[in-house]
Amino acid sequence: MEPYPLTFEPILREKVWGGRTLERFGKQLPPDVSIGESWELADLPSTVPNGKSVIANGHLAGTTLNAQFPLLIKFLDACDNLSVQVHPSEAYATEHQDAHLKSEAWIILDTTPEGLIYVGLKEGTTEDVLRASIESNTVPELLNAIHVKKGECYYLPSGTCHALGAGVLVAEVQTPSDTTFRVWDWGRSGREMHVDQAMECISFDAPKLHFEQPTPLQSGKFLTTHFVDTPFFSIERIESTDNSELTLVVDTTPVVLMVVEGHAKIKHEVPVDAPTGTTILLPAGITNATMEMPKGTAILRFDLPDEKLLA
Secondary structure: OOOOOEEEEOEEEEEEEEEOHHHHHOOOOOOOOOEEEEEEEOEOOOOOOOOEOEEOOHHHOOOEOOOOOOOEEEEEEEOOOOOEEEOOOHHHHHHOOOOOOOOEEEEEEEEOOOOEEEEEEOOOOOHHHHHHHHHHOOHHHHEEEEEOOOOOEEEEOOOOOEEEOOOEEEEEEEOOOOOOEEEEOOOOOOOOOOHHHHHHHOOOOOOOOOOOOOOOEEEOOEEEEEEEEOOOOEEEEEEEOOOEEEEOOOOOOOEEEEEEEOEEEEEOOOOEEEEOOOEEEEOOOOOOOEEEEOOOOEEEEEEOOHHHOOO
8 A cells, every 4th residue: 555644643641730722733632631741643662551643544544553653742731830850861771771762852832921941950060959959949940941932942852951831832752752750840749759860860060052043944935944953853844924835755764744833734645634733644655745735834844864763
């Protein structure tokens, strides 16, 4: 069978810091539940409960993605602060077979005027200082706080101490890992902390991360912003500045598209109606696919480096 554009059933995750904002992105949320995450494309190991996406369209509908896909793509709705956390460093992951790298990027889709993210520890912070601040509930004083705006992108390598702040809605792309070590949880109780593991992963001498937001470039009817190239993925945002049609070119590695504004449609033998909130996987080798993008429609495109794609 010829490959075709794949869509998936969202995997909704209840979170103490979540809310109802993802209804704006077409998610059918259960009543009276705070949903913090919608896993749009997931292919995690079987040890992670409900960690594999189910295909929603075409002749493969109802089957589980099982391709060792090397990215996990989500929406995150932070109606409250996420825990201050860190994901395994490369050294930690090498020494612990059950821990995996989790390098990630946040694309800001919406935020309150006060929206913050917290990225990295301030210069001079030592393990002893951080442990003392955990005990005294003063951890935010040690974190670099960044005011964020819609349309920005932030890449956080694994091993970076960080937190997503209240009022910020993001699209997240990450390496396929669900390993998180919580350092501090804003006074909330009842959730497990992993302070000792976190201390092994944090590089206290790491230089401060600097983020430069790229300038969008106009080409024909499209405004393209190339955000980042990492060892695991690259990201760009494509916005139509007039009613237009985008040819979908997929060579040797799959491409993921996420509609973040407007309402697109993919023309193909297996067509896809793609309102805001739709995530599409374009398999390698797909042909004769185009995306209709009315003026103002915007998509995120996630590409894979060849060497990172598993056979």
